[in-house]
Amino acid sequence: MKAIKYSKPVSYDQQFLHILADFKNWVYQESRFEIHSNDDPGFSLNDTQSGGLPELSVIHQKVKTCQKCPLGQSRNKAVFADGNPNSPIMLIGEAPGSEEDRLGLPFVGNAGKLLDKMLHSIDLNREKVYICNVLKCRPPGNRNPNDQEIENCSPYLEQQIQMVNPKIIMTLGNFATQFILKVETGISRLRGKTYQLDGRIILPTYHPSALLHNNQLKRPAWNDLKLLKSLILKLKLDNNTY
Ligand code: SF4
Numbered sequence: 426m427k428a429i430k431y432s433k434p435v436s437y438d439q440q441f442l443h444i445l446a447d448f449k450n451w452v453y454q455e456s457r458f459e460i461h462s463n464d465d466p467g468f469s470l471n472d473t474q475s476g477g478l479p480e481l482s483v484i485h486q487k488v489k490t491c492q493k494c495p496l497g498q499s500r501n502k503a504v505f506a507d508g509n510p511n512s513p514i515m516l517i518g519e520a521p522g523s524e525e526d527r528l529g530l531p532f533v534g535n536a537g538k539l540l541d542k543m544l545h546s547i548d549l550n551r552e553k554v555y556i557c558n559v560l561k562c563r564p565p566g567n568r569n570p571n572d573q574e575i576e577n578c579s580p581y582l583e584q585q586i587q588m589v590n591p592k593i594i595m596t597l598g599n600f601a602t603q604f605i606l607k608v609e610t611g612i613s614r615l616r617g618k619t620y621q622l623d624g625r626i627i628l629p630t631y632h633p634s635a636l637l638h639n640n641q642l643k644r645p646a647w648n649d650l651k652l653l654k655s656l657i658l659k660l661k662l663d664n665n666t667y
Contacts, residue, residue: 504563510588513660515595596629599632
């Protein structure tokens with residue numbers, strides 16, 4: 426991919442749009458690129474069907490009225506998921522923010538808008554992936570989830586994973602990554618690689634909100650997106666049949 430040259434000073438937003446456009450061009454030009462990981466997925470697309478829609482709706486109803494932790498009292502709306510429950514690709518974030526709490530949908534604030542652009546750059550959108558969070562209710566003031574909240578709420582996420590049965594899970598940020606991989610290592614050391622877990626590929630990357638606050642993280646995040654695109658092509662998950 427060619428290096429980007431800026432002939433005059435540009436804002437971070439403009440730089441970001443340049444990077445996205447550059448990245449998208451690269452994806453199209455490299456449509457036959459090979460997988461960047463040595464991982465052999467070891468399964469076929471035929472195993473993808475979830476068949477779990479009724480069960481997911483039952484879990485959703487439980488989440489809507491859940492009071493297992495104090496966040497059930499302070500939330501406006503519980504945030505269960507968005508996207509396609511039959512998708513082989515699941516994205517897992519941390520917890521709802523204020524906009525998500527208001528609308529009852531994940532990733533609809535500024536970080537969500539960035540996530541949409543990132544997905545679009547590799548020909549994905551919300552109809553092609555399933556998006557959810559570790560916590561279903563917003564921690565006040567957007568503070569970090571605590572251990573007790575994660576312990577109380579995580580069975581919902583585990584059921585979602587079981588029902589959706591994704592081939593690839595992209596974890597967004599520290600909390601989702603550490604919860605899924607059961608490690609305490611930080612995201613900076615975990616990202617950029619794939620992990621095999623219960624027959625799924627786990628691909629950690631930065632949370633989009635981190636990219637909004639730290640421009641330096643954008644380039645490695647694009648590299649993670651390239652890796653996701655590689656996996657999608659390798660596993661032939663880009664045929665829109667789900
Ligand atoms: S955060 Fe999870 S465990 Fe706590 S009330 Fe909400 S749905 Fe229930």
